Amino acid sequence: MAVATKGILAAAFFCSAGHALAQRSAAVPEIPFIPTPPAVVERMLSLAGVGPDDFVIDLGSGDGRILIEAAKLGARGFGVEIDPKLVKLSNAAALKAGVGVQISFFQQDLFKTPLGAASVVAMYLPPEANFKLRPRLLSELKPGSRIVAHQFAMAGWLPDLQENVQGTEVYVWIVPARVAGEWRVRIGDREFDLQLKQLFQELTGVAIINGVPIPLGLARLQGDQILLVLEGFGAIPLTLTGVAEGDVMRSVPGSAESWTAKKK
Ligand SMILES: C[S@@+](CC[C@H](N)C(=O)[O-])C[C@H]1O[C@@H](n2cnc3c(N)ncnc32)[C@H](O)[C@@H]1O
Numbered sequence: 401m402a403v404a405t406k407g408i409l410a411a412a413f414f415c416s417a418g419h420a421l422a423q424r425s426a427a428v429p430e431i432p433f434i435p436t437p438p439a440v441v442e443r444m445l446s447l448a449g450v451g452p453d454d455f456v457i458d459l460g461s462g463d464g465r466i467l468i469e470a471a472k473l474g475a476r477g478f479g480v481e482i483d484p485k486l487v488k489l490s491n492a493a494a495l496k497a498g499v500g501v502q503i504s505f506f507q508q509d510l511f512k513t514p515l516g517a518a519s520v521v522a523m524y525l526p527p528e529a530n531f532k533l534r535p536r537l538l539s540e541l542k543p544g545s546r547i548v549a550h551q552f553a554m555a556g557w558l559p560d561l562q563e564n565v566q567g568t569e570v571y572v573w574i575v576p577a578r579v580a581g582e583w584r585v586r587i588g589d590r591e592f593d594l595q596l597k598q599l600f601q602e603l604t605g606v607a608i609i610n611g612v613p614i615p616l617g618l619a620r621l622q623g624d625q626i627l628l629v630l631e632g633f634g635a636i637p638l639t640l641t642g643v644a645e646g647d648v649m650r651s652v653p654g655s656a657e658s659w660t661a662k663k664k
Contacts, residue, residue: 428511428528433462433486436524436550440486441469443565447572448520450475457518457523459510459533464490466522471499475517480508490571493511515540524550531555538600543577543644544623557600560622575623576601579646582664585640587657594661596626609633 404634436444444466450456452474458467461479463486470477473492481487490505515521515536523530534554537547549571553559561572580598585593585607593608596619604618607630617637618629626649630638642651647663649663 429526430523431460431529433483435462435465437566437568438465438469438569440550440565440570442464443563444522444548444550444570445470445473447561447563447570448546449523450501450520454519455517456522457513457515457522459513459523460529461490462524463504464493464505466505466524467505468494468497468499470520470522471502472497474502475520476502477520478503479482480510480513481505481566482507482509507599516542519545521545521547522549523547525552527552527555538575541575543575545575547571547573547575549573558602560601574601574623576621577626579603579621579644579649582660583649583661584664585659585661586659587638587640587659590632593664607633608612625650 438445446633450470452472454470454475454477456467456470456475456477457478460602461467461481464479466489467477467479479490481490484507487505487507491500494500494503494505511532518541518649521537521541529556530549530552532558541638551568553571554573557573559571560574576598579591579596581596583594583596585594594605595608596603596605598621601621603621605619605628606614607616614630616628617631618627620627624643624645626639626642626644630640639656640651642649642659649661651657651659
């Protein structure tokens, strides 16, 4: 099939995939190879903040272009691709670019690829695939890991960053820590209960102070970093900043207040 014809068919496929966004249970359609334009690759890596500390997993790596550019920024990682010809091409291109030691490409089903090693996951996949991957991205990646996608969103989970690049969308999600639930907060000799509700990175909460529920003035979560603002706790709003790690939240050096919280 001529490349141009293949491109038009693929574009039509991705359009119809876009319309299927609302059909959350829709099966994942066959995913064709459509390369991400170089300017979009560059912006994806920049928005995701890819650098030497990162391990990037490219799901459906095509000709390897995203991971090769990530490696030029110092990242390590691997790409998985179903088409063996593209795998071969990608490994050859990585060697030619001088980054063959940092990255490698495998023929593997992206839906069966363990994701836990990644600090960044890159993908250019239809919305059904993004949605199917969503639970695994949330459960296997560490809080603070980034997911960067070209063109298609992930139903239900708002991106932390979104930018239009040359007429196409780039999305970045930051994997949030799991903080929903009941907490006991301690600040010096003061203690109170805190109830947090979470929808991905969106957070709301109520502090129970002297038996009185007081909604938080502000609650923010980015990766494992948390900000809680309590009004009515004293004369001025109390600002708690820190990190969330499993069943513990705590201030970090430089936080205005020294505090800890334990999950009940
Ligand atoms: C839209 S292309 C994106 C290519 C590349 N990531 C880019 O952005 O330039 C999607 C790629 O996923 C590959 N693919 C499709 N199904 C796959 C699967 N189940 N496992 C791994 N790769 C798959 C396709 O062969 C294709 O190369």
